[in-house]
Amino acid sequence: MDPVQEEVHRVESDAGERLDRYLARHFPEHSRTAWQHLIAQGAVTVNGRPAVARHPVQPGQIIAWPVGAAALLEAELAGQGPVEGPDLSHLVIYEDDAILVVNKPRGLVVHPARGHLGDTLIEGLLHRLTPSPEAPALRPGVVHRLDRDTTGLMVVAKTETARTRLAAALQVRLVHRAYMALVRGHPHPREGWLEAPIGRDPRNRQRMAVVLGGRQARTRYRTCRVWPGYALLSVELETGRTHQIRVHLAAAGHPVVGDPLYGAGPELGFPAQALHAWRLEFHHPMTGAKLAFTAPPPEDWAPAARQLGAGETVCDEPDCREVLARFQALTEAGA
Template sequence: MTKKYELTVENEKGRLDKYLADKIDDLSRTRVKELIDDGLILVNQKVEKASYKVKDGDAIEVTVPAVKPLDVIPENIPLDIIYEDNDVIVVNKPQGMVVHPAAGHPDHTLVNALLYHTKDLASSPEGFRPGIVHRIDKDTSGLLMIAKNSQVRESLEDQLAHKTNKRLYLAIVHGNFAEEEGTIDAPIARNPHDRKKMGVVAGGKHAVTHFKVIEQFKGYSLIQCKLETGRTHQIRVHLSYIGHPVAGDPLYGSRKTLKGNGQFLHAQVLGFKHPKTGKWLEFKVDPPKIFQETLNKLRRNK
């Protein structure tokens, strides 16, 4: 059933997402951000950002819609585990794998594989994404960090919120660049004309992507992208917006493009501070075989 909460801020300071996660046991900061994105959290009758600083007297209304329970079953699916200890798992997700169960993808996800691998995963209020701290799209390959307990999950989410972690992506994109690097600062929201897509929309969520050109070919370029924010489809939307859509992208790209299994986008580098030891951990993985083979073809046709 749908739950509603009404809170009045008294003698409290700090970010809205942290305030609500501390006040409402069933909500993590990640879930709070999702509710904000869906317009289900109002501060003084207005939608505010997750980073909004609460102040005395703020009237906050939270609506948590009922979630249809999913029976998430462990599945013996091979995992490419790059690192694991008692608190954290770093996994290299293959292209074509959905991160967690959802409508249309009830099984064969990364979560199904993780549940078979270990019983130690941070619980999630929704039930269908234990351990998941952040996501990458189905057809994007690369590194993800997984939390084994709630304390670790909160710490990793906090690093994402404060931009203290490191996430670098490789992308093959259409076209060539005159500049060696650049920054795309453009707000992202649901596309008002197509609910399946995101887009650069005035009044949308603040979104910043930095890019660096690594190599240029005939009609295509290899670039590295650094996320400053983490909006849905951010890199794909931003690169399409500046006229350099990711090659193979079926949603935001060109019809005439490179043949593959979806967009040529790979989460290559992931760095974060270990929540328990405080040690900086950084990992790097090569893109999948089809990505590397396509690069070699482009180099031969240079």
């Protein structure tokens, strides 16, 4: 599960140019007016601090803004902001006055973005959220996200107070999220940390990559079971960068099976990445009560589970036992 993701750009030259002009020149797909509005909302930071449009950029500075925000703002300025979409209440596994927990399926985009207006998770839940003038109009209720083809658990805030508190908890790593991932090859060592900075791939802006000057990123993994050429991992995030798990595992030589962006694409019956957020734990933003949720992987994992067979279990830690139980259930369901 990722926090609300950011575009990150490192200034290499153009010392002294105004921030709004710099962004409009380097990212001309968005108008200068859109950048000015985004800056005025406090959504654009320079070295981690909100900036003003007249800020003179300097080489080495890091400029960041929410992924998709500029495109969404263009749409909003044109009168095409988020609209209530098809009812997605069937995805809700927990709800109270402050939060929703949902089990997101594959193929569902979390928040409105270019090419996705009216068909997103948030728009499908708008009727269950409490409007607030303080809430970000482009992302009501969004605390974090999952990639379109990553499945599993997410928490959505129903009120702005709940959203603010959950976002703060996420920043100080009090929201615990665990994934199961099927990958190519056998990681060595079998468990450990992947630590490498992540930023926009300079050769392909649709991808992220391990890059010098990227944002610190840390991923923990354990190998639970292996087969010839494949391994099932338990993965936990300490940070939450865009595509973090997928980028770190690919950089380590073990791309997620089915990943169309960082791996070989569809494989073993997976139409996209075999990555599922199966566990989510956090304290309730209003009551402080500890909440824990789990969700089994979707049915499109079953063909791979049956094809791979028993394999060799190489970890007996509690998280691996739980991951293996869910994977084994898929095998038995298809027997």
